[in-house]
Amino acid sequence: MNALYSLLFVFLLVLIPLFGVGAAHLNSLFGASIPYLAFCIFLIGFVYKVFTWARTDVPFRIPTTGGQFKSFDPVMFKQNKLDCPQTGAQTFFRMVLEVFAFRSLFRNTAVSLHETKDGPVVAYKSSKWLWLFAITFHYSFFIIALRHLRLFLEPIPFLPVGALEFVDGILQIGAPTLYLTDAGLVLGVLLLLGRRLINARINYISYVSDFFPLFLILAIALSGIYMRYYAKVDVIAIKELTMGLATFHYVIPESINVSFFVHVFLVSCLMAYFPFSKLMHLPGVFLSPTRNMPNDTRAKHHVNPWNDPKIKAHAYADYEKEFGVVMAEAGLPLDNPENGKAPEEADA
Numbered sequence: 001m002n003a004l005y006s007l008l009f010v011f012l013l014v015l016i017p018l019f020g021v022g023a024a025h026l027n028s029l030f031g032a033s034i035p036y037l038a039f040c041i042f043l044i045g046f047v048y049k050v051f052t053w054a055r056t057d058v059p060f061r062i063p064t065t066g067g068q069f070k071s072f073d074p075v076m077f078k079q080n081k082l083d084c085p086q087t088g089a090q091t092f093f094r095m096v097l098e099v100f101a102f103r104s105l106f107r108n109t110a111v112s113l114h115e116t117k118d119g120p121v122v123a124y125k126s127s128k129w130l131w132l133f134a135i136t137f138h139y140s141f142f143i144i145a146l147r148h149l150r151l152f153l154e155p156i157p158f159l160p161v162g163a164l165e166f167v168d169g170i171l172q173i174g175a176p177t178l179y180l181t182d183a184g185l186v187l188g189v190l191l192l193l194g195r196r197l198i199n200a201r202i203n204y205i206s207y208v209s210d211f212f213p214l215f216l217i218l219a220i221a222l223s224g225i226y227m228r229y230y231a232k233v234d235v236i237a238i239k240e241l242t243m244g245l246a247t248f249h250y251v252i253p254e255s256i257n258v259s260f261f262v263h264v265f266l267v268s269c270l271m272a273y274f275p276f277s278k279l280m281h282l283p284g285v286f287l288s289p290t291r292n293m294p295n296d297t298r299a300k301h302h303v304n305p306w307n308d309p310k311i312k313a314h315a316y317a318d319y320e321k322e323f324g325v326v327m328a329e330a331g332l333p334l335d336n337p338e339n340g341k342a343p344e345e346a347d348a
C-alpha cells in the first residue's frame with residue numbers, strides 16, 4: 001500500500017506541470033519561480049538541520065567498533081586500525097572509506113537458519129547485494145549531477161564536466177550517445193525498489209517516506225532520459241534558461257518542450273523535500289558520533305560536559321572508603337581490605 005501511495009503521489013506531481021505549462025502556459029512559474037523557491041527551501045532547510053546537529057551535545061564517546069582495540073601486547077593482539085580507530089587520522093581514513101566506498105555496507109551479513117541432520121543451525125554469511133545496488137545508484141546520481149553543471153557554466157570546464165561526459169558516453173551506443181550512468185541510475189533505483197517490494201521483511205518496515213524518494217528519483221531520471229533520447233529537446237534554448245537562472249536574469253524561451261518543465265518541477269519537489277527526509281543521511285554521515293569519533297576511551301580521560309559543576313566527582317576509591325564497612329558485612333569484595341574495618345578496629 002505504501003508503495004502504491006508513493007507511486008500515485010509521484011503521478012500527481014507529474015500531472016501538475018503537464019497542465020500548468022501544457023494547458024495553462026505558466027512557463028515562468030514552472031521555469032523560474034518554483035525552482036528558485038525550492039532551492040531556497042533546500043538551502044535554508046539543509047543548513048538549519050546541519051547547524052542544529054552540529055550544536056547538539058555529544059556527552060559520550062560512542063563510536064561503533066568492529067575490531068581489536070589497541071592492546072598492551074600489539075604482537076599477540078594487533079589493533080584493527082579501521083574498525084577500531086584510536087586516532088584522528090585513523091578515524092579520518094575510516095570515514096573516507098565509508099563515504100566513498102560504503103565500507104560498512106560492504107561488511108553487511110545476512111543471518112539464516114540452515115537445516116542439518118542435528119537440527120536447524122543459525123548461519124551468517126556475507127551479503128553484498130545491497131552494497132552493489134546502493135553504490136551503483138549513488139555514483140550514477142552523483143556523476144549525473146556533476147554532468148548537469150554544463151547547463152549552468154559557460155565556458156563548460158573540461159574537469160570534471162567534459163571528462164565525465166566523455167567517459168560516461170565511452171561506449172558510443174546510439175545517437176545521442178547513451179550515458180552509462182543513465183542506465184546505472186535507473187537500474188540502481190529499480191533494484192532498491194525491488195528489494196523493498198519483494199523482500200517481505202523489508203517490505204514490512206517500509207513507509208511512504210522510503211518509497212516516495214525512490215519513485216521521485218526514478219521519475220526524474222525517466223523524464224531526463226525522455227528529454228535526451230526521445231523528445232530531443234532544444235538544449236540551446238534550455239541553456240539560455242538555466243544560465244538566466246544562475247545569473248538571476250531569467251528568460252523563458254518559447255521553444256522548450258513541456259517535458260523539461262516536468263523534469264525541473266520534479267527536481268524542485270526533490271529539493272524542497274530533501275531537508276525533511278531520510279535523504280539528509282548525505283550530511284548526516286559526517287555528523288554521526290558513531291562514525292566521527294576516535295575510540296580512545298581507555299587511553300584518554302573524557303569528562304561529560306553535562307556534569308553538574310556543583311556536584312563533586314566521587315571516585316570508586318572514595319566510595320569504598322565511605323561504604324567499605326557495609327560492603328564487607330555484605331560479603332562484597334574490596335580493593336583495599338582496610339576500608340572494610342570499622343574505625344575503632346582500624347585505629348587498633
Ligand code: HEM
Nearest residue numbers: 144148179182220221224225227228233235238242264267
Ligand atoms: C536531482 C537532480 C537531477 C537528476 C537526478 C537529473 C537526471 C537526469 C537524467 C538521468 C537525464 C538524462 C541524460 C543525462 O544523464 O544527462 C537528464 C537530462 C536532462 N536534465 Fe536533468 N536531472 C537533475 C536535475 C536537473 C536540473 C536542475 C536541470 C535544469 C534546470 C536539468 C535539466 C536537464 C536537461 C536539459 C536534460 C537533457 C539533456 C540533454 O538532452 O542532453 N536536470 N537529467
